[in-house]
Amino acid sequence: MLNDIDFDKIDINGSIPEDETNRQYYYIAKCREYVSNLKKEIGRDLTCSVKTFGCQMNARDSEKILGMLILMGYTPIESEDADLVLYNTCTVRENANQKVYGHLGYLKNKKKHNPYMMIGLCGCMMQEPQVIETIRSKYRFVDVVFGTHNIFKFAEILYTRFESGSMVIDIWDRTDEIVEDLPSERKYSFKAGVNIMFGCNNFCSFCIVPYVRGRERSRNPRDIIREIEMLVADGVTEVTLLGQNVNSYGKTLDDKMTFAELLELVCQVDGLKRVRFMTSHPKDLPDELIEVMAKEPKICKHFHLPLQSGSDRLLTEMNRHYDKATYLELVDKLRAAMPDISITTDIIVGYPGETEEDFNDTLEVVRKAQYDAAFTFIYSKRSGTAAAKKEQLDKDVVKERFDRLLKEVQTIAADRTNRFEGEVKEVLVESVNDHEEGMVTGRMDNNLLVHFKGDESLIGSYVDVKLTDGKDFYYIGEAVKER
Numbered sequence: 001m002l003n004d005i006d007f008d009k010i011d012i013n014g015s016i017p018e019d020e021t022n023r024q025y026y027y028i029a030k031c032r033e034y035v036s037n038l039k040k041e042i043g044r045d046l047t048c049s050v051k052t053f054g055c056q057m058n059a060r061d062s063e064k065i066l067g068m069l070i071l072m073g074y075t076p077i078e079s080e081d082a083d084l085v086l087y088n089t090c091t092v093r094e095n096a097n098q099k100v101y102g103h104l105g106y107l108k109n110k111k112k113h114n115p116y117m118m119i120g121l122c123g124c125m126m127q128e129p130q131v132i133e134t135i136r137s138k139y140r141f142v143d144v145v146f147g148t149h150n151i152f153k154f155a156e157i158l159y160t161r162f163e164s165g166s167m168v169i170d171i172w173d174r175t176d177e178i179v180e181d182l183p184s185e186r187k188y189s190f191k192a193g194v195n196i197m198f199g200c201n202n203f204c205s206f207c208i209v210p211y212v213r214g215r216e217r218s219r220n221p222r223d224i225i226r227e228i229e230m231l232v233a234d235g236v237t238e239v240t241l242l243g244q245n246v247n248s249y250g251k252t253l254d255d256k257m258t259f260a261e262l263l264e265l266v267c268q269v270d271g272l273k274r275v276r277f278m279t280s281h282p283k284d285l286p287d288e289l290i291e292v293m294a295k296e297p298k299i300c301k302h303f304h305l306p307l308q309s310g311s312d313r314l315l316t317e318m319n320r321h322y323d324k325a326t327y328l329e330l331v332d333k334l335r336a337a338m339p340d341i342s343i344t345t346d347i348i349v350g351y352p353g354e355t356e357e358d359f360n361d362t363l364e365v366v367r368k369a370q371y372d373a374a375f376t377f378i379y380s381k382r383s384g385t386a387a388a389k390k391e392q393l394d395k396d397v398v399k400e401r402f403d404r405l406l407k408e409v410q411t412i413a414a415d416r417t418n419r420f421e422g423e424v425k426e427v428l429v430e431s432v433n434d435h436e437e438g439m440v441t442g443r444m445d446n447n448l449l450v451h452f453k454g455d456e457s458l459i460g461s462y463v464d465v466k467l468t469d470g471k472d473f474y475y476i477g478e479a480v481k482e483r
């Protein structure tokens with residue numbers, strides 16, 4: 001967060017500071033000197049590119065890494081022609097790993113033509129020991145490798161690479177440490193993700209996250225609020241509070257605090273207009289959270305409630321700790337408290353052992369819950385998880401079920417989306433429209449996208465938009481007035 005730090009005051013020839021934040025600024029300063037000397041030597045700027053695979057957690061981590069690189073003196077670019085290319089990897093699906101290896105082959109060729117090029121790998125995939133072995137033996141041209149627990153040490157790791165001239169691999173099994181106040185480069189000037197906790201304790205049978213992100217650790221609420229106040233002072237009006245299961249927030253703090261209490265504190269930050277959060281696990285969604293959400297106008301009326309399966313039998317096998325009836329009760333409670341709320345979900349089709357009856361239970365929940373959107377996934381075997389040891393289903397059966405589910409989900413979502421046609425809603429403008437010149441794209445409080453006439457000057461502003469044309473999963477609208 002301290003992007004305006006005075007590097008002249010850091011004595012890079014003095015002793016290494018003990019405090020972790022100061023230690024990392026010390027190493028950023030050392031990298032900065034190295035990069036500055038190299039730029040002079042080769043007579044040009046040095047560029048960097050951070051590519052993110054996976055979820056919002058990774059996207060947020062990439063912002064932190066990019067923030068450090070910019071302070072070191074690198075110029076960010078999109079292309080992989082950069083002098084430093086870093087892949088922040090995901091390992092939720094097994095084929096994601098193959099994708100990264102494929103990209104590495106491509107980078108190897110680029111490195112042959114650029115003697116100053118550095119290649120880095122980090123993120124969840126690096127927490128898998130067999131991946132590290134593969135990189136160590138087959139991808140010797142990679143320069144730095146680190147994991148999910150020591151991102152804060154990136155500058156120190158990179159500096160070690162600069163000094164040693166050989167590959168540096170630094171992977172931690174776990175950490176209890178949360179290092180505050182490191183730099184960050186946000187993708188958007190007006191909205192930001194804020195980590196409120198790290199890790200997960202749930203061990204859903206299909207998920208690798210607890211193995212690669214470690215156990216739950218909550219950030220101190222004072223640090224969260226301080227970060228949000230700084231973001232607001234810097235022009236941010238919308239924050240998304242991030243955690244694998246935000247309902248567990250505060251359980252690891254000395255002074256216990258619930259997520260609902262944290263939300264109330266966050267809403268008190270002056271100048272903040274919208275608060276979002278994800279993800280909330282159905283096993284422990286308290287009434288208190290629904291009440292706070294309903295009464296607090298700053299909290300966006302969008303709830304992502306992952307279902308995964310509608311079959312009680314499979315939910316038990318998945319270690320999800322809820323059943324169909326309690327899940328549907330939660331949906332009813334959310335809709336009773338906030339009739340306009342948009343509810344979205346994740347669903348897995350083809351989990352090992354799924355029968356037609358199990359699948360019909362999922363379809364039944366989909367019909368009853370009336371989701372505004374659903375992210376549907378074909379179960380993909382993930383080595384290292386409990387479900388990977390079970391017998392896998394026939395691919396054709398799974399594909400046929402997937403198509404049926406998708407059709408159902410899309411029909412319901414189209415009806416739900418189009419229900420606001422003709423109404424005027426507040427939209428936060430996020431970008432110019434990539435596909436149609438003269439149009440901008442924004443998001444309503446319930447997370448639906450709206451495209452309407454406008455230009456770049458509107459990005460970051462709130463505009464009242466009449467939703468003239470419902471297009472099943474987005475709207476075309478007309479600006480009524482800018483707020």
Ligand code: SF4
Nearest residue numbers: 200202203204207209
């Ligand atoms: S709650 Fe389950 S699905 Fe979500 S991150 Fe934790 S283990 Fe994975």
